[in-house]
Amino acid sequence: MKKLLNDPADVVVEALVGMAAAHPDHLRVDLDHKLVLRAGAPVSGKVALVSGGGSGHEPLHGGFVGRGMLDAACAGEVFTSPVPDQILAATTAVDGGAGVLHIVKNYTGDVMNFEMAAELAADSGVQVEAVVTDDDVAVQDSLYTAGRRGVGVTVLLEKIVGAAAEEGQDLAACAELARRVNAQGRSMGIALTSCTVPAAGQPTFELADDEMEIGIGIHGEPGRSTEKIAPARDVAARLVEPVVSDLGLERGESVLAFVNGMGGTPLLELYVMYGEVARLLEEAGITVARSLVGNYITSLEMAGCSVTLLRVDEEMVRLWDAPVDTPGLRWGG
Amino acid sequence: MKKLLNDPADVVVEALVGMAAAHPDHLRVDLDHKLVLRAGAPVSGKVALVSGGGSGHEPLHGGFVGRGMLDAACAGEVFTSPVPDQILAATTAVDGGAGVLHIVKNYTGDVMNFEMAAELAADSGVQVEAVVTDDDVAVQDSLYTAGRRGVGVTVLLEKIVGAAAEEGQDLAACAELARRVNAQGRSMGIALTSCTVPAAGQPTFELADDEMEIGIGIHGEPGRSTEKIAPARDVAARLVEPVVSDLGLERGESVLAFVNGMGGTPLLELYVMYGEVARLLEEAGITVARSLVGNYITSLEMAGCSVTLLRVDEEMVRLWDAPVDTPGLRWGG
Structure with a gap:
């Protein structure tokens, strides 16, 4: 295994230490709970957004903590x-009195642990809504x-x-918007190579020198x-067609088009x-109303990419254009 | 070779087509000359910045075209x-009457071709200064x-x-500042894996499974x-120590610290x-006055990183913080 790390068991905490050192204006970290927290959180009166999941998908989620995006990210x-205690700690740390929205990618462990944390938070008086x-x-x-996996649309x-x-x-409006975005977005990915989880020390799966995996998951799932x-051009068609078809996109509609790198594919490609x-x-x-190209939800050093299309309305475009100031996405005033 | 491309001979032009489609607000491309041009260029009365070099280092340079950074990038x-004709076309296209600064990484072909283009531009009445x-x-x-290679400091x-x-x-002040930045910056890199140039179809060099190359160049040079x-921690010391020593950095001084990914190393690492x-x-x-972490001057899918330290003064920090709006670096109002 060729990686820039010390003990594989420490990689998540050591990366959080590096993040905190690199982005003191944007965030702070809680190393005990493995959290990335927005600098200045909680923001009084604002709905707080909490996400998280396994590490290895950076910049998702910790790199999206900051003004205009997440209030906290839990790093598994x-x-x-991530475990319920982490998620509970994040939820109570950033609640500004207007409630907390949990954004959860659909993986069995994530869904279960976020649900458990939401119950515990509710017991201590924090209003929580969740979107998967x-x-x-x-x-x-x-x-x-169980069901479909949560991938690129999570970033959007x-x-x-x-x-x-x-x-x-307010919390109800944010939750309703989140469900609308999820309902209007679809993704599909492809891998050219595997990735290696540091603690495992060997590739997650095998692909021959002339093979690719169509429909890859972000953890190397088949x-x-x-x-x-x-x-x-053929790979693009193999990704775009099922997405367009599943979304029922028709001539004249507008989308946000997102080509995401899995981590090991050059920006040139x-x-x-x-x-x-x-x-x-x-x-x-x-019509492509807006676009995004780059490494945003990665699978360590996997070579490959995914295509996400989000059918957008005027409000979504306006909110997409609004200022954002995080390590991973920054624009506007 | 496992890459997301069509004919390897077309990769640069096809990537430019994709860039233009993805960033219509920031830039346009000239496919004949393989140029990325700032939207709205030339900007009347402003010194224009032109850079360029071999492709495969993205986002450098095309991804840095836009307000607050480059006016044009020439993609070899x-x-x-890139060849003199390209550089000449870029130079005349973006000259707003206040002259053009060429920013050239120190590789023999780049230096020679930028020099030739500068002479041709001068012949046609464009004032050009160059910094290497x-x-x-x-x-x-x-x-x-010949001499030292130009790497990470180019981004800064x-x-x-x-x-x-x-x-x-004005042009003289920009050129003087550019030389001051170059004089105050040093870098060193390390590779864990090679990369594969599309037209070559096989890795540029070989490294055994337990080997790394200390002091790697951005084209895989030894x-x-x-x-x-x-x-x-040992790799970091092997990179930081020669940089600190060569720059003569002393206790109490301030730097911009830049950890750059070569393309294939996860952000986590x-x-x-x-x-x-x-x-x-x-x-x-x-003291770390400012920092930058991510993939900014890459070597295709090479795994590894480089460390650049720039000794900063107040003006450099102020200019670093100024708004920038390019595909690769964006912040501020």
Whole structure:
């Protein structure tokens, strides 16, 4: 295993130490609970957004803590759900009196542990709503998941709902918006290589030199099929078509188009892929209202990418454009 | 070779097509000359910044085109210098009447071709100054380079001098500032794996499963030594010490600390490395005034990182903090 770390058992805590040192204006960390907390949280009167999950998907979620996005992120061990105590600590730490929205990717452990934490938080008087993302069209059930997996739409949801919370929308409105975003977004991914979990020390799965995995999960879970590698234009079609079809996108509709790198694919190739995705959408008469290209929800050093399409309305576009100031996404005033 | 592309010969142009589609508010591309041009360029009365080099280092340079940074970037083939005609076209396209600053990484072909383009531009009445970056302390001469190689400091220079040009500093002042930044910055890198140039189809160099290359260049040029892989804290020391020593940094001085990913190393590990770098600097009594962590000057999918330290003064910090709006670096109003 070739990685820049010390003891694999310490990688999450040591990365949090590095994050805190690198971003003192944006965040602080709670090393006991493995939390990333927005600097200045709790923000009185604002709905707080709490997310989290296994580590190894950075910048998701800790890199999205800051003004206009998350108030806290709970870092599990690599590819392992955070525990209820962590999530409870995050929830009580950032509640500003207007309630807390839990944003949970649909993996069995995450859903269970966030539910347990929400109950405990409610017992101590914190109002909690939860939204579960399940946008991956590749497979219905999978290792780790009953139902569809939560992937790329989580990034878009955290940005859009983060902006709504920042402008003062209440907990019910934020939860309703979050469910609307999840309902309007779909994703599918592809891997060219595996990744290696530090504690495991060897690749999660095997792919031959001429193979790719279509419909890969963000923990290397099996997808729809293992196939011979193909040109970018074919790979793009294999990702865009099921997403467009599942979402029922029709000519004249508008989307936010997101090409996400899994971690080990150069930006040069992600732009090639985005060019192919944009061309396919144009041919289908679908307007790209906004786009995002880069490594935002990764799988350690896996080579590959995912495509997420989010059918947007005017409010979603307005909230997408609103200022955001986090280590992983920053724009606006 | 496992890559998301079509014909390897088309990768640069196809990536430019994708960039233009993804960032219509920031930039446009000239596919004939393989240029990324700031939207709205030329900006009348502003010094224009033009950089470029081989592709494969994204987001450098095309991803740094936009308000507060570059006016144009010339994309060579992967790891290959852009040609004089390209650079001339970029220079004349963005000259707003206040002259053009060429920012050139110290590789023999880049230096020669930028010089030739500068002469041709001068012949057609455009005032050009050039600054060459040569911040890599690893080796004195190398494959591609006479003298030291230009690496991480280029990113910092493009941001700081871009801000100076944006606030109206003239060509002489921008060039002087650029030389000051280069003189105050040093870098060193390490690779855990090679990368594969698309047109070559096989890894640039070989490293055994338990080896790393200390002092690697951004094209996979040999460094100081091939060694057994080591914990992050030891790798950090092997990078920080020569940089601190070469720069003559002393207790009480302030730096901008930049931990850059080579492309294939997860952000999780880059933060572990940044934590180690920050600790070493603290132990040495050196203050981190600002920091940057992420993939900014990459070597395709190479696993590894580099450390750049820039001794900063008040003006550099002020210009670093100034708003920037490019695909690769964005902050402020």
